Amino acid sequence: MGIRLDEIAQMVGGTLHGDGALICGGTNPPDQATPTEITMLVGPNPSANLASSKAMAVLCAERIDSDPRPQIIVADPRAAFATVVSHFRPPIPVSLPGVGVDSSAAIANSAKVHPTATVCAGVTIGERTLVMPNVVIMPGCTIGDDCVLYPGVTLYEYSSLGDRVILHAGTVIGAQGFGYRQKNGRHLPSAQLGYVRIDSDVDVGAGVTIDRGSYGATRIGEGTKIDNQVMIAHNCQIGRHNLICSQVGIAGSCRTGDYVILAGQVGLKDHITLGDHTIVGAKAGVMDDCQGHQVYLGSPAMPQRDQMQIFAIERKLPEMRRELRTLRKRLDAMTEQLADGEPEPGASEPGASEQRETASDRGDAERAA
Structure with a gap:
């Protein structure tokens, strides 16, 4: 059975803004409410939830000036909404049913x-x-x-x-x-x-x-x-x-x-x-x-x-790990050589290029003679 909005406001101790003679036929959250039902708005930006709602009226903590539908302002919208829900769908006391x-x-x-x-x-x-x-x-x-x-x-x-x-x-x-x-x-x-x-x-x-x-x-x-x-x-x-x-x-x-x-x-x-x-x-x-x-x-x-x-890369992780270990060993070896002052394999000794150039010149001279 429906109930007037002004009666709901009295039921929850709220302040009604809007037509109190409208008949409310039930309750539902904003996304489920029909044009004959009242809903509840909570959160930091309640008006965002209201924009797409079809509810006929709203229980909220503060007046939402941008919305024309009737609003009932209460200190605790959740508790007030629970009271209205219980009116339309009364909790059934726990009892021991018979077979x-x-x-x-x-x-x-x-x-x-x-x-x-x-x-x-x-x-x-x-x-x-x-x-x-x-x-x-x-x-x-x-x-x-x-x-x-x-x-x-x-x-x-x-x-x-x-x-x-x-x-x-x-x-x-x-x-x-x-x-x-x-x-x-x-x-x-x-x-x-x-x-x-x-x-x-x-x-x-x-x-x-x-x-x-x-x-x-x-x-x-x-x-x-x-x-x-x-x-x-x-x-x-x-x-x-x-x-x-x-x-x-x-x-x-x-x-x-x-x-x-x-x-x-x-x-x-x-x-x-x-x-x-x-x-x-x-x-x-x-x-x-x-x-x-x-x-x-x-x-x-x-x-x-x-x-x-990602799965393809994960399957290659064992191979990538082996390559990484090989590269790390080579890097460690190179680091030790540099620390001991030894040249890298294949690197020229200081002055080697000059010596090669002198030997080449000497050989040219001998052949010319």
Whole structure:
């Protein structure tokens, strides 16, 4: 249900600049917000994040005069935003669910749920979906049509699956992200109020973990295929039709374009962006943004052409080392000779040229006589 902006300002104890009668229908980070949602801006240059956002209103610490949309000014935008997020998506208290289907769950007649599965309150399951033994679906989850959840899959609260999604055994969707802030020498968890959205036709392998967003969604795009034992951290936005191979690790807030390929054991640093059709070779470590339509290799990853030149030079290192040792021995020998005052091999003695010239002249004279 929507809420007026002036009510939100009152809720967070902020000062509203703009039309308070506008109805806000939800919350999301700047890059995910829709024209009916409010967003939050923080950082040294918050207006840069706002330029491309579609949000209807903004929570921020200072007034941004260059932006005409309504703004709610608060001392701590993060805390205020967490309050608003909790209004639209209330945290669900941790409790011990019972095995079986909760009476408030909405399950399509053609769906099949194994008796050992746990389906909690407010869950929606679409047509022809299969839920296998020991699956746990926590409150507020939404599952589309023709999905298959293999044994031992866990969906944390508010997780959302499109149609024809396959989750293989032991996969965990929506656990809290690895985000902490330090206060008084202790690590305290930062906000983990988001969820995971997996679009249609996504296959997820066994033992995969995909963490929820801090405030909005960690999203997996349509048609993407994820291999076994992959880790995708909070706030990541994975594009459409990606291929993510086994043991890939993607740190928080990374973005990939469409048709990206990440080979086995690739690692991505946080806040990395990969363009469309990027290919990253096995065991590469990506430390910077990658332009699309290129192949990247190595750690740190770089374009294939540059990395292949480095590989070629590295293969010659043993030969270059032998040559260097030979040159060093010759240089040491020459240095010792110079230190002892001995001439270099083949060098002329002092005055030798004059002696040769005198002998030549003498020989000419004798022949003339």
